[in-house]
Amino acid sequence: MSLPHAILTALVEKPSSGLELTRRFDRSIGYFWSATHQQIYRELGRLEAEGLIRALPGQQPARGQKKSYEVLPAGRDELARWTAAPHDPKPLRDTMLLRLRAAAVVGTAGVEADLRRHLELHERQLAEYEAIEKRDFPPGRDSAEDRLRHLVLRAGIDLETFWTQWLGRALAEFAELPGDGPA
Amino acid sequence: MSLPHAILTALVEKPSSGLELTRRFDRSIGYFWSATHQQIYRELGRLEAEGLIRALPGQQPARGQKKSYEVLPAGRDELARWTAAPHDPKPLRDTMLLRLRAAAVVGTAGVEADLRRHLELHERQLAEYEAIEKRDFPPGRDSAEDRLRHLVLRAGIDLETFWTQWLGRALAEFAELPGDGPA
């Protein structure tokens, strides 16, 4: 039940159309919450029906016409309520870890190449986050919003750092391992 | 499409009944792939229908009767194929990070208590993983399977370490922040 609140957050930050939201969910928002345009349009419809957002006035609702939304007071209240409410952390679900556990019983053939590919992907992501940090959070300027957003970006940086280190360690292990046998 | 392969991995490690699998998905398997008993029973049915697993012979299929499964050769082949195939890493989706981003626009009231609660939960999880590491992976003994399983556990330990550190930093930020205003 987080997608509607991700959209509310994005719209409070800046009223947007469905496609603009989609773009933002591929960039900054997407660093901690991803969504496709199909999810976004469906959810925009629901949020509007519930009276939490509304289309900006002065726009005809024709298909193919741009339609921007803004958050209504009820939407802001709901977002504040959700943000303050306790939520349990979700258990981890990671395919690569599962594949390594599987490799322990069916053999390691083929996994190493994908470990290397993942390492490259995470290194690229890490470099992108660090560029954003340098650009958007220079030392000194620190409003409360800035510090919170910087904190979120730090989580992304630290997580990508973890993955690059762990994948490096995994590849080092593979180098020492015997062949591809099922054990 | 990873749940069937998580179940195959578990069953290759040791043939089990649905409830036994459920218990294992609350313990070791669950450290990187969680599943409820409803998912597990449904998937066991599918895997059996596809001829990848079978009920251990010599058991009547009555309701409420324990029924154990083992992996057939076709199941082991499918698991090896899936393990070797490339998979893209899934984008991050984390509720706490989203809530902090939301807090930047609707105010931080109430979040701090849950940050503290999460910190405790992650500290407990980290302690549990470290106890397992001490118990199951003493230095010296290192078969190929052991090294791979240890690697997976290390990921869990490092991830929990990241969270405890990041949550600590977040709480330190909150201590320096002004009141609960929407910015």
Added chain:
DNA sequence: AGGATCATGTAAATCGTTACATGATTAA
């Protein structure tokens, strides 16, 4: 005999992904 727990399922709702459909705008 009765209740707790073990064990296996069913049903319904929501969420997420993939594929497809359709109108509007812009540029060759």
Added chain:
DNA sequence: TTAATCATGTAACGATTTACATGATCCT
């Protein structure tokens, strides 16, 4: 004028979650 792209959707399916249902076994 036609092709590409912008923009908004629909449809279908699979995965996940929550709630409920039911038989078997064990203990008192």
